[in-house]
Amino acid sequence: MTGKRDTERPYDIVLFGATGFVGTLTAEYLAAHAPQDCRWAIAGRDLERLKQLRERLTAIDPGCATFPVLHADADSPDSLRTLAESARVIASTVGPYLLHGEGLVEACAEAGTDYADLCGEGEFLDRMYLRHDVRARETGARLVHACGFDAVPSDLGVHFTVQQLPQDVPLRVDGFVRSNAFFSGGTLASALTVMSRGPQGLRAARERQLYEPRQVGRRTRAPFGTPHFSRETGFWALPLPTLDPQIVARSAAALERYGPDFRYRHFAGVKSLPVALGGSAAAGTGLAVVQVPAARNWLLKRYEPGAGPDEERRRASWFSVRFVGTGGGRRVFTEVSGGDPGYDESAKMLAESVLSLAFDDLPDTAGQVTTAVAMGDALLVRLRAAGIRFRVADAR
Numbered sequence: 001m002t003g004k005r006d007t008e009r010p011y012d013i014v015l016f017g018a019t020g021f022v023g024t025l026t027a028e029y030l031a032a033h034a035p036q037d038c039r040w041a042i043a044g045r046d047l048e049r050l051k052q053l054r055e056r057l058t059a060i061d062p063g064c065a066t067f068p069v070l071h072a073d074a075d076s077p078d079s080l081r082t083l084a085e086s087a088r089v090i091a092s093t094v095g096p097y098l099l100h101g102e103g104l105v106e107a108c109a110e111a112g113t114d115y116a117d118l119c120g121e122g123e124f125l126d127r128m129y130l131r132h133d134v135r136a137r138e139t140g141a142r143l144v145h146a147c148g149f150d151a152v153p154s155d156l157g158v159h160f161t162v163q164q165l166p167q168d169v170p171l172r173v174d175g176f177v178r179s180n181a182f183f184s185g186g187t188l189a190s191a192l193t194v195m196s197r198g199p200q201g202l203r204a205a206r207e208r209q210l211y212e213p214r215q216v217g218r219r220t221r222a223p224f225g226t227p228h229f230s231r232e233t234g235f236w237a238l239p240l241p242t243l244d245p246q247i248v249a250r251s252a253a254a255l256e257r258y259g260p261d262f263r264y265r266h267f268a269g270v271k272s273l274p275v276a277l278g279g280s281a282a283a284g285t286g287l288a289v290v291q292v293p294a295a296r297n298w299l300l301k302r303y304e305p306g307a308g309p310d311e312e313r314r315r316a317s318w319f320s321v322r323f324v325g326t327g328g329g330r331r332v333f334t335e336v337s338g339g340d341p342g343y344d345e346s347a348k349m350l351a352e353s354v355l356s357l358a359f360d361d362l363p364d365t366a367g368q369v370t371t372a373v374a375m376g377d378a379l380l381v382r383l384r385a386a387g388i389r390f391r392v393a394d395a396r
Contacts, residue, residue, distance in 0.1 A: 009085070009086055010039065010087070011039050011040055011041050011068070011086055011088070012038050012040055012087070012089065012358045012359075013030070013034070013039075013040040013087060013088070013089045013355070014040065014041050014042070014070065014083060014086065014087040014089075014090050015027055015030065015041070015043065015091045015093070015354075016044065016083065016090055016091065016092045016094060016104060017043075017044055017092055017093035017094035018044055018093070019042075019044050019046060019049040019050060020093050020094070022093045022118060022148075022308075022342075022347055022350075023044075023093040023094075024053060024056075026093060026351050027042055027057060028056070028057065028060060029347050029348055029351040030351050031057040031064055032061065033351065033355075034351075035355075036063075038355070038358070038359075041067065041068035041086075042069055043069070043070040043071070043072045043083055044072065045071065045072065045074070050069040051069055054067050054069055070083060070086070074101070074103055075100075077103055077106075077107070080104050080107040081107045081110070081111070084107035084108045084110070084111040084113045085107075085111045087113055088113065088114060088358055089113065089114040089115070089116065089358045090104065090108055090113055090115050091117070091350055091351075091353075091354045092104055092115070092116070092117040093117070093350070095118070095119065096121065097119040097121050098121055098124045098127075101117065101119065102127070102128065105128050106131070108136075108141050108143065109132040109133075109139065109143065110135060110139065111139065111141070112139035112140045112141050114141060114142045114143075114144070114354075114358075115141065115144065116144045116353045117144075117146075117147060117350075118146070118147060118346055118350055119150070120146060120148075120150030120151070120242065121243070122205065122243040122246060123200060123201035123205075124145075125146070125243065125246075126201075126204035126205050126207070126208040127204050128143065128368060129208055129211075130207060130211060133368045134367070136366055136367045136368065137366045137367040139366075141366060142357065142365055142367070142369055142374050143368045143369070144368075144369055144370070144374050145368070146243060146370075146371070147354075147371060148342075148345075148346030148347075148350055149319065149341040149342055149345060149346045150242060150243060150244065151242070151243060151248070152349045152383070153177075153319070153321045153336040153388075154175055154244035154245075154248055154321060155244070155371050155372045156336070156372060156376075156379065156383070156390070157323055157334065157336040158173050158175065158323065158325075159255075159376060159377075159380070160336070160390050161173050161323045161325040161332060162257055162258055162259075162325065163257070165325050165326075165328065165330055166329075166330055167259070168259060168260065169260075169328035170260060170261035170262070170327060171258060171262050171325065172262075172327065173248075173262075173263070173265075173326075174225070174230070174232075174237075174264070174265045174323065174324045175244070175248075175266050175267065175322070176230065176233050176237060176267050176269035177266070177267065177268050177319070177320075178235070178268070178269045178319065178320045178322075179317070179318065179319040179320070179341050180317055181314075181318070181340055181341050181343075215253055217260065218256075218259075218261070218262075219261045220249050220258065220262045220263075221249065221262070221263045222246055222248060222249035222263070222264050222265070222266070223263065223265060224239050224241075224245075225239045225265040225266070225267055226239065230267075230324070233269055233324065235271060236269070236271070237267035237270075238267055238270060239265075239267055242266065245265065245266045247370050247371075248266075248372075249262075250370050250373075251370045251371075251373055252264070254370070255372065255373060259327065269322065308342075308343055309340075314339070314340040315339070315340070317339060317341065317344075318339055318340070318341075319337060319340075319341035320335060320336070321335065322334070322335045322393065323335070323336075332392060333392070333393040334390070334391065334392050334393055335390075335391055336388065336389065337388070337389045338387065339387075345388065348383070348386050348387075349388075352383055352386055353371060353375065353379060355382065356375045356378050357374070357375065360375065360378040361378070362374065362375055363376070
């Protein structure tokens with residue numbers, strides 16, 4: 001493998017989009033937790049806002065007073081190429097990624113630079129696989145998408161669950177997500193973009209299937225489940241149309257430990273039937289509404305990108321993903337849980353992901369890979385140390 005592993009570069013990590021809502025939280029986390037010898041920088045298109053953020057980071061770590069700020073614009077390929085060539089690992093919080101993300105992915109694939117983002121847009125992942133996976137494999141770049149609440153708790157939670165089950169047998173895992181969190185303008189923009197592009201997303205997924213390697217002697221599946229009452233958890237289970245199941249299935253396809261026949265289903269866990277029915281109706285109505293451009297634009301104007309829940313609201317937020325795993329005559333219950341999922345914990349997950357890519361002894365992988373494949377146990381250890389809980393739970 002060639003690329004960044006053999007090249008001395010000015011920075012270990014560069015955070016692109018650092019002045020956005022989650023970008024600022026990620027920068028603050030790195031200022032507080034990055035190793036002293038970590039050479040990192042913040043980047044974006046507005047140098048004045050970056051300098052203001054540097055002052056804020058200096059209050060956390062006085063060493064940030066002379067911290068590098070780098071100019072780069074998602075619409076400027078030359079600036080993105082320069083950025084990618086300057087770092088060993090790039091983290092991006094600039095979304096919606098379908099609109100603003102490909103240039104940096106391409107630059108990192110060409111430069112052999114590891115890349116991580118918070119993308120929850122399945123169509124973007126499929127298109128980046130089709131366009132840049134081969135080149136990234138050639139240069140040694142690891143392109144690791146969905147390094148936040150989408151989809152680290154699911155991907156590493158299933159990875160953790162599988163480790164509690166017998167080897168070399170068919171395995172079944174169901175995940176049940178619960179949270180009380182709020183969203184930011186940037187998250188809404190990404191969600192509306194995805195919801196408004198159903199046909200395009202389906203075409204990209206089908207095209208990807210034509211190019212992905214076929215499994216020989218093994219099978220992995222992530223079917224869309226059906227609503228039901230889960231006796232194991234005590235929740236009404238509503239299928240969640242997120243990219244988490246696809247991420248988990250790709251990890252399972254790449255890792256023999258998931259067994260010869262693996263299936264994962266992903267649900268929202270809701271305590272009461274009326275809430276479950278109301279949630280299903282609201283989701284259907286929302287999907288229909290966002291197909292109308294005027295309605296979609298009205299929603300976007302109500303929640304501007306860059307804004308999000310304040311610190312008090314985030315402190316009161318929490319998430320839990322409970323897993324039920326079966327295989328080889330054994331059943332296990334596990335749980336991944338933490339604080340505010342979309343912002344504080346997502347910033348933590350992204351920061352620890354890039355720190356892991358930069359400094360941990362990891363498997364020799366390249367191309368578009370998942371967090372479980374690229375970092376696996378190393379990232380799990382980091383997240384546990386950072387306060388995200390992975391545990392074997394008791395039955396209900």
